[in-house]
Structures are given as structure tokens and as C-alpha cells.
Amino acid sequence: MTxxxxxxxxxxxxxxxxxxxxxxxxxxxxxxxEPGDILDSAPAQQQAGAEPxxxxxxxxxxxxxxxxxxxxxxxxxxxxxAEYANYRKRVERDRAAVRxxxxxxxxxxxxxxxxxxxxxxxxxxxxxxxxxxxxxxxSVLGKLGLESFGTKGDPFDPTVHEALMHSYxxxxxxTTCVEILQLGYRLGDRILRPARVAxxxxxxxxxxxxxxxxxxxxxxxxxxxxxxxxxxGSGESASGEPSSQPAGSGDGSGGATGDDSAKAPxxxx
Numbered sequence: 573m574t575x576x577x578x579x580x581x582x583x584x585x586x587x588x589x590x591x592x593x594x595x596x597x598x599x600x601x602x603x604x605x606e607p608g609d610i611l612d613s614a615p616a617q618q619q620a621g622a623e624p625x626x627x628x629x630x631x632x633x634x635x636x637x638x639x640x641x642x643x644x645x646x647x648x649x650x651x652x653x654a655e656y657a658n659y660r661k662r663v664e665r666d667r668a669a670v671r672x673x674x675x676x677x678x679x680x681x682x683x684x685x686x687x688x689x690x691x692x693x694x695x696x697x698x699x700x701x702x703x704x705x706x707x708x709x710x711s712v713l714g715k716l717g718l719e720s721f722g723t724k725g726d727p728f729d730p731t732v733h734e735a736l737m738h739s740y741x742x743x744x745x746x747t748t749c750v751e752i753l754q755l756g757y758r759l760g761d762r763i764l765r766p767a768r769v770a771x772x773x774x775x776x777x778x779x780x781x782x783x784x785x786x787x788x789x790x791x792x793x794x795x796x797x798x799x800x801x802x803x804x805g806s807g808e809s810a811s812g813e814p815s816s817q818p819a820g821s822g823d824g825s826g827g828a829t830g831d832d833s834a835k836a837p838x839x840x841x
Contacts, residue, residue: 676759679718683757683765686710686720690755722756722767724749732756732763737770747773 593600689706692698698706721732728735728747736753744750749769756767 672760672762675716676762676764679713679716679757679759680764682713686713686757687754717759718764719758720755721758722749722752722754722769724752728769728771732758732766733771734766734768735771736768739770739772740775741772742775744772744774747771 591600592598686709689698689710692702693706726733726749728749733749733756737751739750741750748771749767750772751770752767753770754765754768757764
């Protein structure tokens with residue numbers, strides 16, 4: 573007799589777990605699990621729940637290690653991002669510096685042309701088409717950032733002015749640019765050429781007093797020399813020396829009287 577005949581061996585069990593019934597098309601209600609399935613799954617769940625309790629220390633150490641690695645990677649990423657941002661700023665700054673240097677080099681070569689245009693305008697020779705060309709050129713250079721400076725009456729600044737002439741004047745109270753010999757030009761904060769000027773400083777009080785004293789002494793000497801005249805009654809010259817002329821030579825009657833007195837003794841004859 574076989575086992576199947578005794579009924580001790582069960583045949584294969586097929587369970588249809590589909591949620592929709594293929595015959596009716598209706599949603600099936602969820603079937604309750606059979607007791608055998610619950611009993612079979614309970615030991616596996618208990619075993620799975622016991623394993624984390626046994627390895628809890630290892631899990632904590634692993635979590636700490638992963639947290640540390642995450643912090644390191646985050647710091648590396650932040651450092652790399654900061655370095656890239658600094659690199660971009662440095663490249664942009666260098667690019668701007670190179671551009672400004674190139675523009676400054678070209679504008680420096682054009683400054684003599686601007687000087688010639690200015691002189692022609694002062695003499696009234698900039699007329700016709702040349703006047704239009706000069707206006708367009710100056711407008712383009714202004715858009716590139718070229719600026720001129722230097723005005724009569726500006727205080728002298730050695731950082732932007734170059735003094736070619738120097739004088740003293742009582743009309744100024746500080747060192748002042750009294751004449752602009754050549755305009756200066758700048759590009760932003762860069763000085764392409766200083767303004768060449770003539771400066772005047774206020775006259776010092778000591779110099780004024782000295783010049784006044786010299787003028788007074790020269791006036792006194794000239795007036796004293798013209799008032800000195802020789803005295804005829806003293807018989808001395810203006811220099812104080814005795815005169816070689818006789819006392820009576822200045823008067824005709826005095827000479828005659830002298831002759832009469834000389835002949836007096838012989839007049840009794």
C-alpha cells in the first residue's frame with residue numbers, strides 16, 4: 573500500500589492570490605492567511621528580529637564611520653567649490669586688468685594726436701571735415717574711459733601735475749596752477765600722463781618786507797645825492813676840502829679893493 577493510498581501525503585496546493593477575479597472581473601476580498609502560514613513565518617520573523625539586537629554595537633560603529641566619511645566628503649566638496657569660486661574671480665580680475673592695460677597702451681599712443689587737435693582748435697584751424705573727424709575720435713576715446721584733467725586755478729597736486737615753471741604771487745593763498753601748458757589724461761584710476769603746468773606760490777612775508785626795505789633805501793640815497801650843493805661863503809667844496817679859489821675871487825669889487833690897498837703906501841708921492 574502506498575502513502576497516497578493511506579492519505580498521509582497531501583497533493584500540491586495552488587493558491588490564487590490575484591486581486592481581480594479573472595472570471596467575474598470583480599475585486600477579490602483579501603483572504604485571511606491560513607494558520608499554517610502564520611506558524612511557518614513566525615520563527616523567521618523572530619530570527620530576523622534577534623539578529624539586530626546581537627549586532628547593535630557593530631551597526632552603531634558602522635553608522636559613526638559612515639557619518640564621519642560623509643562629513644569629510646562634504647568638507648572636500650565645500651573646499652573644492654570655494655577654490656573654484658576664487659579661481660573664477662581671479663581669472664575675471666586678470667582678464668579685466670589685461671584689457672585695461674591694452675586699452676591704456678593704445679590710448680597713450682593717441683595722446684599726441686589729441687594734443688595736435690587741441691592746438692588746431694585753439695588757432696581756429698579745425699574746420700570742415702576735420703572738425704567732424706576730431707569730434708568722433710574724441711567721443712570714441714571718451715567711451716573707452718579716457719578723461720582729460722588740468723584747469724587753470726586748480727590747487728597743485730604732485731600726483732597728477734608736473735610743474736615746469738615756478739613763480740611767486742600775492743594773488744594766491746596756496747600753490748596754484750596758474751597756467752596749463754599741456755593737458756593730462758587718465759583712464760579710470762590710472763594716470764596716463766600728468767598735466768604739465770606753471771605754478772605760483774604765495775609770496776612770503778619776509779620777502780615782502782625785504783623788498784620794501786630795499787626800495788625805501790634806494791629812494792633815500794637818490795634824494796640825498798641831489799640835495800647836496802657847495803656853499804660859496806664857507807670856502808669849502810661839498811666834499812669838505814678847502815677851495816683853491818681866493819676868497820675874493822668870486823666878487824669883482826673885492827678884487828679891486830685888494831689892488832687899492834696894495835697901492836696905498838705909494839700914493840703919497
